[in-house]
Amino acid sequence: MANDNAVQQAAEQIARAREDKTLRPSIAGFFDEATNTVSYVVHDPKTNEAAIIDSVLDYEAASGRTSYGSADLIVEYVTSNNLKVSWLIETHAHADHISAAPYLQEKFGGKLAIGREIVRVQEVFGKLFNAGTDFERDGSQFDKLFEDGETFRLGEIEGIALHVPGHTPADMAFIIGDAAFVGDTIFMPDFGTARADFPGGDARQLFRSIRRLLSLPKETRLFLCHDYKAPGRDEYAWETTVRQQREGNVHVKDGVTEDEFVEMRTARDKTLAMPNLIMPSVQVNIRGGRLPAPEDNGVSYIKIPVNAV
Numbered sequence: 001m002a003n004d005n006a007v008q009q010a011a012e013q014i015a016r017a018r019e020d021k022t023l024r025p026s027i028a029g030f031f032d033e034a035t036n037t038v039s040y041v042v043h044d045p046k047t048n049e050a051a052i053i054d055s056v057l058d059y060e061a062a063s064g065r066t067s068y069g070s071a072d073l074i075v076e077y078v079t080s081n082n083l084k085v086s087w088l089i090e091t092h093a094h095a096d097h098i099s100a101a102p103y104l105q106e107k108f109g110g111k112l113a114i115g116r117e118i119v120r121v122q123e124v125f126g127k128l129f130n131a132g133t134d135f136e137r138d139g140s141q142f143d144k145l146f147e148d149g150e151t152f153r154l155g156e157i158e159g160i161a162l163h164v165p166g167h168t169p170a171d172m173a174f175i176i177g178d179a180a181f182v183g184d185t186i187f188m189p190d191f192g193t194a195r196a197d198f199p200g201g202d203a204r205q206l207f208r209s210i211r212r213l214l215s216l217p218k219e220t221r222l223f224l225c226h227d228y229k230a231p232g233r234d235e236y237a238w239e240t241t242v243r244q245q246r247e248g249n250v251h252v253k254d255g256v257t258e259d260e261f262v263e264m265r266t267a268r269d270k271t272l273a274m275p276n277l278i279m280p281s282v283q284v285n286i287r288g289g290r291l292p293a294p295e296d297n298g299v300s301y302i303k304i305p306v307n308a309v
């Protein structure tokens with residue numbers, strides 16, 4: 001991309017980290033089989049400063065019960081490695097799992113961050129769920145709203161955020177050293193890409209966002225938010241590179257045009273059912289992972305809009 005300053009800046013950061021090992025973060029992935037989500041703990045080995053990306057709160061839809069099995073694996077890892085959590089990052093408002101960020105923030109501190117465009121997602125879903133005026137649609141449930149190209153630090157390691165809309169209007173990729181956490185944009189090369197049919201989603205925008213990510217240096221490490229295996233593959237996987245995606249991604253490898261992608265994505269999305277947990281997830285995640293305020297009996301309720309989606 002010729003005039004894409006943010007991507008240029010990200011590419012330079014990645015090149016510096018490729019040259020100097022001490023600018024590369026340590027990364028641990030935690031796979032949640034119930035929702036096929038990968039959460040990450042990323043840290044600077046020199047200072048032990050850490051970011052927790054896309055954590056999962058376990059939720060059983062039938063009983064409406066939350067639990068902490070997945071999040072506690074992260075708690076254990078952070079504690080046993082003596083990490084200091086400075087960021088809790090959400091790549092977007094997830095529609096398939098509830099975030100455990102408030103639970104982890106209570107234990108470890110750190111700033112809860114998401115993309116600036118979350119306000120558009122709050123607007124759309126605030127209306128759908130008929131949330132009252134007490135539900136602020138200004139992103140104030142988060143401590144930090146990232147803009148495209150905004151930089152940050154994880155200890156001595158550089159970070160930069162890229163706005164990569166399409167799956168939702170607010171998706172961000174977070175690049176830390178030479179590692180890009182790309183959220184729901186691309187998946188493993190043999191599986192393809194994220195869906196673009198949720199409210200506010202856009203296949204054309206998704207293609208452009210993905211091509212933006214794939215214009216980063218070829219050796220950039222990519223860490224994905226989900227894996228569903230793929231025909232012929234028996235193991236879950238969540239790490240790949242720009243090179244592998246450009247050579248082999250079944251939806252967006254080099255040579256696939258925007259129109260071809262949009263046609264494929266649109267047709268495929270028509271065949272996909274809504275995720276099981278979309279209603280509870282979105283409702284809670286637009287509130288920064290906090291349950292709706294309890295009613296006068298002290299109980300929080302999740303709403304289901306009937307015949308509205």
Ligand SMILES: [Fe+2]
Binds near residue numbers: 093094095
């Ligand atoms: Fe998602």
